[in-house]
Amino acid sequence: MTGPIASLLTRHTTAARFARFLGVGVLNTAFGYAAYAALVLGGLGPQPALAVAFAIGILWNYATHARLVFGTAGLGRIVPYAGAYGLIYGLNALALGTALRAGLAPLVAQALLVLPMACLSFLLISAVLTGHLPFFGRARPPATTTAKEKGTAR
Secondary structure (H helix, E strand, O other), X not given: OOOHHHHHHHHHHHHHHHHHHHHHHHHHHHHHHHHHHHHHHOOOOHHHHHHHHHHHHHHHHHHHHHHXXXXXXXXXXXXXXXXXXXXXXXHHHHHHHHXXXXXXXXXXXXHHHHHHHHHHHHHHHHHHHHOOOOOOOOOOOOOOOOHHHHOOOO
């Protein structure tokens, strides 16, 4: 289906998926932030605590995102999902370091990063688990090349 109706349906489906992502994200964020806070309060430095919390969260978050948000079963996409989380972790770590150097307390600094990291996560995780970025419709298959275009037709 193409045209304005398909565009409207895509936007509606994406909006509903984003709402589910946010709901599951609250659970995942609470889990991840609780792990981070427990590690920091237990004496681990902010950056190592962030690394450990992200590592612990990958399997939990994959299960909740794949099943509850994107309707994906099995572990077939866990490697690219972990890669996306690695990228998110790297950006989060850079932002956390910047916030700490600006004088923010570790718990406050990470709390301020939750929303921007959630938005970035939705974009990357959507691409990994659905094969396309949200709000832009389904990825189109590569165009086929005709024999004439390949230079074999006469």
